[in-house]
Every structure is written in C-alpha cells, then in structure tokens.
Amino acid sequence: MDGTLDHTMIRVSDLEESLDWYQTHLEYEEKDRFEGDGFTIVYLGPEEMHEEGAMLEITHNEGEDVEIGDAWGHIAVRVPEDELEDYYQQLMDEGVEDYRDPESCGGRYAFVKDPDGHEIEIVQRDPDEGALWSLDHTMIRVEDADEALGYWTRKFEYESTRRWEADTFANYFVEPEDAAPEAMSLELTYNYDGRTYEQENGWGHLCIRVDNLQEDWETLLEREAPEYRDPESNDNMYAFTKAQDGHEIELIERDLEADSLFPF
Template identity: 25%
Template sequence: MAESEATPVVPSSELLEWPKKDKRRFLHAVYRVGDLDRTIKFYTEGFGMKLLRKRDIPEEKYSNAFLGFGPEESQFVVELTYNYGVDKYDIGTGFGHFAIATPDVYKFVENARAKGGNVSREPGPVKGGSSIIAFVKDPDGYAFEIIQRASTPEPLCQVMLRVGDLDRSINFYEKALGMKMLRKIDRPEQKYTLAMMGYADEYETTVLELTYNYGVTEYTKGNAYAQVAISTEDVYKSGEVVNHVTQELGGKITRQAGPVPGIGTKIVALLDPDGWKTVLVDNEDFLKELK
C-alpha cells in the first residue's frame, strides 16, 4: 500500500490576519561598529542622540550601546555592537542608509561636519522636488539621510535596504510582518523604485524603505548591518504566520519562537526573501528588560 502524501496545513484566516491586529512598532536597528566609544561620541555630539544604556558581556566578548533621540519605551533607537578586537566591517552593497528627521538640515549638517562627519551630499532640495535633504556618513561609513521636517515624533525615521524583487518584498512584509505599503515611488530616469513600509504614516513613525534598482536582483550583505527588531504581543502566533508566508514567498525562520537563554525575553528571528533579518520581540518582555 502506497504511503499517503502529507496534506499541507492550511492556516486559519484568523491567524493570517493576526499581524495586522497585533500592536507592533520598530524597536531598534542592530549593527556592528569598530570603536564603540568613538561612535557614541559622534552620535551624541554630531547627531545629538542620547546614550540610553550600555552593557558589556565579557564572557561573549562583545559590548552594546543603545542610542536614540528619546526613550526606548516609545522611540526607535540604534543598538551598536562592538565585538572585542574587531575594528572594521564590510557594509556590503545591499544596506542603504538610516535617516534622521530634523527641523533644520543645514544646521544639523554643519554640526555633524564639525564633529567629524563625512558629508557625502550637501544640504539642498531633492532633484525635481522641494524636500531638503543631505547625506552624512558616520566614522564606520554608515550613511544617514538627513531629512528636513518641521516637527516629528520619531527623529530616527528610516532604515533603507535594497531588494531584488520589490513586489515580492512588499508582499512579504505585508503578509509576514503586518506592515502597510505607505507609498511607492518610481524614478525611471534614475532607474529605481522604492516602497515605504511601516505600521503608521511615515511622518508619525519609523519606516522601512525598500529600494529596487532596475535589473539588480542580488546584493552583498557584508557583515556590518545585522537586523531590525519589532515588537509583538505574541511571538508564537507571529512565528506561525511567518512560517506559512516563507513557504509561499521565500525567506525562513532562523530562530523558532521562545525565550532567549539567560535573558528570558521571548523572540522569533527570520530572514526575508533577500536575506534581511528581522527579530520579533515580545513587547511585555522587552519593557521588563528596560526596567
């Protein structure tokens, strides 16, 4: 008698709707730097960020620093990682930039320059538009787009990543992570299309900016940028959704839902179809960690 083929489990519509109902927000971006004190000094003096907390894990041979413009309980921040003895990383071709919104780009850039920032694009209007922007690189070469906005509740406002198939990525982030596609811009004269993805209007919160360059389907990841972390009310349910979506669109879960040994915070880690990593973090556990 032939063995019966396994019937694929079809998730309930309620489960697939969960990411949209879940209370999610971007918590932090994690990336590696070659000199933690140097970067802290530049971000606090050059960008005006605050050092929120710092920890050293000698048994694992690394240190972390969390910096931002407001408290971690309510704002998106950066988590810098220094691995003992490693002073240089490869940013790769896939990572694009972070972005900071400020009322006065010109003043912001002059201060960043005075503190050692490398201004790679001087302040001025975007091509064919009126928005004022600039680009500044930090001591490790990470690019920051500086965007002029009269006011913003979330100054650290974007993470830009390049992807090989924009429609697939939009689909993935909508279905697997419950994001909304806030706007899509095509620039045929510059041969790229981008999509802003997030949980609220981009003037209210941090967003993910996905960029597709015409004809480019693969990028190098390097070993510098690591991941973004996003809050969830239920890592187990969120993990189930991701597991289903990866079967349809690609990507994979790299750490099944559950508590992190030694910390107890529940997380689930995943890669999108391009290999970009996201960690979903139990919100209640995260707030306990901060206390």
C-alpha cells in the same frame, strides 16, 4: 501583532568612537547596554524620543573589523522643516565627513557618514513627527520589488504608504497600519538593472515588536516566513526570521516599563 519597528542594529569597529560620534553629533543618549562574552550591545536614541520611536542598536564584537555591504542602505534622521541647511552646516562645523550636501540633493535631504561608513540621511519633518535626530526610516536594498512588498504585506501586515519611481530605481515605504507619526518606517529600494547585493557584517537587523512572541512566531510560520532562530533556541526571549533577500528580522516583546530594555 504589534508590528512597530523597535530598533535598527548596525555593527561598529570601535565602540567608544561610535558612541562618541552619535552622542556628540546626533545628541543621542545611551538607553541601555548589555556586556556579553566578547561583544557589547548599546541602545541609543534622542533624550525625548517617543515611546513608538525606534532606537539605534550598535553592536561591537571584539576583534572584528566592519565591512559595509551594498544590501544595507542607510538610516534616516529627522530635523525640522526648513532647517536642513542649518543642521547640515552644524555637522560640518563639528568635523563630520562631507558626503552629500543639501545642494547636491536638490535641497530636500542630505547624507553624512559615521566612523565606519554607515550612511545617515538627514530628512526634513514636521517637529510633531518625532524628536530632533530621531529615526525616520531605515533603507535596505531588495532584488525583487514585488517579492519584497509581498513579504512585508503578507507576513507582517504592513501597508505601502508612499513610493518614488525614477528612471533607474524605485523606493517603496512600508509600515504598520495606523503607525504613529513618530514611528520609524522601512524603505525598500529596488534598482531596475537586476543587480544582486552582498550582506556584509556591518549590517545587522531590523527588530519588530510583537504582542506575544510565541503566538506571533507561529503566525509567521503559518504565513511561510523562514524559521531562522526560533523562540526556544533563544530562551523564549526573542526570535529571528529573514526577509526574502536574507535581511534578518528580530521579533521581541517589549515591556516599556521594565527596568531593562533587554529581555535577559
């Protein structure tokens, strides 16, 4: 199983407004688009993104208003080391909502929000670890840290690469073994107070690349992953399982040389 995190999908209320926001402020370009019956899917990413880098998928369903639930955390994007203040100020000058500035975050990171309220963390990374504004990690909240870590290590053979344990919460980062520096990782956030979370429609899914959709799907079933939407029900183009907290995970075979990013 490849295991590379291929993209993160979020839903947006106004497609053109969101496209303009990401293309203007994060300098993303449209990688591909699919127009369906009542919905549109657009893949976005930096112009010079690495082949192991993850894309952002935004989905717009006609007539649907987006609600941001607390099970969904944020995406994080990269800027060069020691340039956090400069890029944050650039966003402020462009009219981006002032949410959590670098000073309030100890000078280590910052947060802004997109038009629907999706949180975007800005983190400092070595330029060799990915293009400017490329996706660094996706954060989701989990209700049981042991179960979440066990799920990702057993089902997808991910490894825990780093952690941060504070007085009231802990962050665990997981990714495939030998992941490229440019690849996106997954951040699992666990709050110690036993709270539960709501999955609203603003949060979509994570997508993982597999080597062979049918064979890897069968392997996941052997490892007792939930059978949510199997390959056959999706014309053998992709499949979906769920993590222990209900977070949806898409599986896809990715031909990086294909004319279209969509397997249709």
